[in-house]
Amino acid sequence: MAGSSRYNTRQRDLILEFLQTNKSRHLTAEEIAEGLRGQRVGKSTVYRTLDLLIREGFVRRFFIEDGASACFQYAPPDGACKMHYHLKCYNCGALFHVECEFLDQVEAHIFERHGFQIDNSKTVLYGVCQDCRNAGKPD
Amino acid sequence: MAGSSRYNTRQRDLILEFLQTNKSRHLTAEEIAEGLRGQRVGKSTVYRTLDLLIREGFVRRFFIEDGASACFQYAPPDGACKMHYHLKCYNCGALFHVECEFLDQVEAHIFERHGFQIDNSKTVLYGVCQDCRNAGKPD
DNA sequence: TTGCGTGCAAAGGTTTTGCATGGCA
DNA sequence: TGCCATGCAAAACCTTTGCACGCAA
Numbered sequence: 001m002a003g004s005s006r007y008n009t010r011q012r013d014l015i016l017e018f019l020q021t022n023k024s025r026h027l028t029a030e031e032i033a034e035g036l037r038g039q040r041v042g043k044s045t046v047y048r049t050l051d052l053l054i055r056e057g058f059v060r061r062f063f064i065e066d067g068a069s070a071c072f073q074y075a076p077p078d079g080a081c082k083m084h085y086h087l088k089c090y091n092c093g094a095l096f097h098v099e100c101e102f103l104d105q106v107e108a109h110i111f112e113r114h115g116f117q118i119d120n121s122k123t124v125l126y127g128v129c130q131d132c133r134n135a136g137k138p139d
Numbered sequence: 140m141a142g143s144s145r146y147n148t149r150q151r152d153l154i155l156e157f158l159q160t161n162k163s164r165h166l167t168a169e170e171i172a173e174g175l176r177g178q179r180v181g182k183s184t185v186y187r188t189l190d191l192l193i194r195e196g197f198v199r200r201f202f203i204e205d206g207a208s209a210c211f212q213y214a215p216p217d218g219a220c221k222m223h224y225h226l227k228c229y230n231c232g233a234l235f236h237v238e239c240e241f242l243d244q245v246e247a248h249i250f251e252r253h254g255f256q257i258d259n260s261k262t263v264l265y266g267v268c269q270d271c272r273n274a275g276k277p278d
Numbered sequence: 279t280t281g282c283g284t285g286c287a288a289a290g291g292t293t294t295t296g297c298a299t300g301g302c303a
Numbered sequence: 304t305g306c307c308a309t310g311c312a313a314a315a316c317c318t319t320t321g322c323a324c325g326c327a328a
Contacts, residue, residue: 042311044293044309044311070292087249106242113239116237117268123265123266127256146327281326290317293317298311301307
C-alpha cells in the first residue's frame with residue numbers, strides 16, 4: 001500500500017503516516033525528520049523514502065520561493081490533490097488547495113492554443129493570501 | 140541604468156549584458172559564470188550582483204523543478220515579461236512566454252473568488268511542450 | 279584618496295552516497 | 304537465509320560570508 005517496493009519497513013510506514021497526517025502542508029525533509037524524532041528514523045532514510053514515494057507517485061516535491069530546501073507533500077494518484085491547483089502565499093507560507101473550473105479551462109486552452117500540456121501536479125501558483133493582504137502589504 | 144548602486148563596474152555590466160542577451164532563458168548562477176569564463180568574473184560576484192539586480196527589480200529568481208539550483212532571468216519592471224506567464228517544459232527545459240487573456244481572467248477570478256492575489260512574476264507553470272509530446276512520452 | 283566591489287577561500291546549509299549492519303520476507 | 308533498507312559519517316553541491324586588495328568616482 002505504501003508503495004510497490006520490495007520491503008515494508010517500520011520507517012517507511014512512519015514517514016508515510018506523517019505525510020498523510022500533514023497532507024495539507026508542504027513539509028521539508030527537516031520537518032519530517034523532526035516530526036519523527038525519537039522514533040529512530042535517520043535523515044538519509046527520510047530522503048531515500050521520499051525519493052521512492054515520489055517515483056511511485058505518492059508524494060510531490062516542490063521548490064519554494066525561499067529556496068533553501070525542497071518541500072514535500074502527500075498526494076497519491078487517486079487523491080483529491082490530483083485534480084486541483086495549489087496556491088502558495090509567499091508571505092506567510094500558507095498553502096491553499098483550489099479546485100477551479102477556470103483553471104481547468106486554462107489548462108485546456110493552453111493545450112489547444114499553445115500546444116503545452118500543463119501538469120498541475122508540478123505547478124504552484126505564488127502570490128499573497130487574503131489574510132496577508134488585509135494585514136498590510138508585506139514589505 | 141544597470142541599477143542604482145554606487146559604482147558601475149566592468150563585472151556588473153558583463154553580467155547584465157549576459158542576462159539581457161539570454162533574456163528568454165532561465166539561467167543558473169553557474170551558467171552565467173560559465174558564460175563569462177575568461178572575462179575575470181568570480182562566482183561570488185555573480186551571486187552578489189544577482190542579489191543586487193533582484194532587489195532593484197531587474198532580475199527574477201525562480202526555483203526550478205530539478206531543484207538543485209536557482210534560476211535567474213532578466214525581467215525589468217517595464218519589460219515585456221512583466222505581463223505574462225512562463226511555461227517551463229520539465230522534459231527539455233524550454234521556457235515559453237505566454238501572454239494569454241485566459242490567464243489574466245484566472246488571476247482576476249482567483250482574486251475575487253478566492254481572495255488570493257497571484258503574482259505571475261513568481262509563478263511558473265510546469266508541463267510538457269509540444270515538441271516533447273510529439274517526440275514521444277518522456278520516460 | 280575614499281570606500282565600494284571583487285576574488286579567493288572558507289563556512290554554512292541541504293541533499294546524496296559508501297559501507298557495514300539490521301531487519302523484512 | 305538472502306538481500307533490501309537503514310544509519311552514520313563523509314562527500315558533493317549550491318550559496319553565503321570574511322577579508323585583503325583593486326578600482327570607480
